Amino acid sequence: MFLVEAVTGSITPAQSASAQIDFLKQRKTTDPVVNYAILHNEKTGNIVLDFVLSDLQADPVVVKWNAYRYVPLKSGKGVALYGISRRAYGEADAKAMLQNLTKIRDADVDALAVMDVPPISVKD
Template sequence: MMHPKLTAAAAMAVLLTAPALAQTDMLGVPGPILFQGEDYALAWTSQPSDAYFKQEYVPVGQAVETYADMVLVEAVAGAITPAQAAASQVEMLASRKDTDPVVNHEIIRNEVTGEVLLDFLVSDLSADPILVEWNAYRYLPLAEGEGVALFAISRRGYGEDGVRAFLGDLGTVRGEAINALATFDIPAIGIR
C-alpha cells in the first residue's frame, strides 16, 4: 500500500505534467491563439466564481508557473463595464505602491468602442528568483450579455540579469505589443 503523502505527491506530479489539451475551454477561445507571430496554446482554466472565468495560454515549451510570454482571456458576467473593470485593477495596483518599487500603469481609452487598455508593470522582489512582469489588458464588453471580457498579454523577466535585460528591452517590446493588442481581432469571448 502506498503512503498517503506519496499518493498525493504522485497525483500532483500527474496534474502538473498533464498536457494543455486536457484543459476545457470555457470562453469560446480554445486556441491556439496567434499573437505577434507566436502560437499560444490553452494551458490553464479556472472558474473562481459563478460569474468569473479565466484562461491562460502559453507558447509550446513554457509553463504557466514560469512563463516568459502569456496570453490571458477572462470574462466576468454582470453589471460591470470595461472602465469599471480597469478601475478595479488600477485600485489593486495602487495598493501595491508601498511594497512594489516598480509598480506603474497607464490607461488608454477608446471612447468609440468603450474599450479600455491598461498597461502596467509589477514586480516580486521577494521571489526566488526575483521577477518583473509587464502586462497589457484590453477590456471590452462581453460578446453576449452583460459583463466584461479581457484579452491580455503578459511578459516576465526572472533573476537579476534577466530582469535587467527585460527592463532594458521593455521600451521597444512594450510599444510594439500595445499596438498589436490594440488592433488585434479578438475572437468573440462568451461564457459557455
C-alpha cells in the same frame, strides 16, 4: 503568455480597469517597480491597461509586464479581458527586460488594442 478571461454581470470595462488600477496603487506601497498607463477607445468602449510589477523578495526575483484589453461582452452583461504577459526571472533577466521594455511595449500594446479578438458568448 496570452490570457483570455470573462466576467459576467453588471460590470463595465472602465470598472474592471479601475479595480486593477486600485490593486496596482495599493501594491505600489510595497513594490517600487509598479507603474501603469491606460488607453481609452471611446468609440469601442475598449480600455487597454499597460502595467509592470515585481516580486523583488522572491528567489529568483520576478518582474512582470502585462497589457490587458478590456472589452464589453456583446450581450452587454460583462467584460472580456484579453491580455499579454511577459515575465523575467532573476536579477539579470529582470533588469534586461525593464531596460528593453520600451522597445517592445508600444508595438505589443498597439497590436493588442487593434487585434481581432475571439468573441465570448455567455449562456444565461
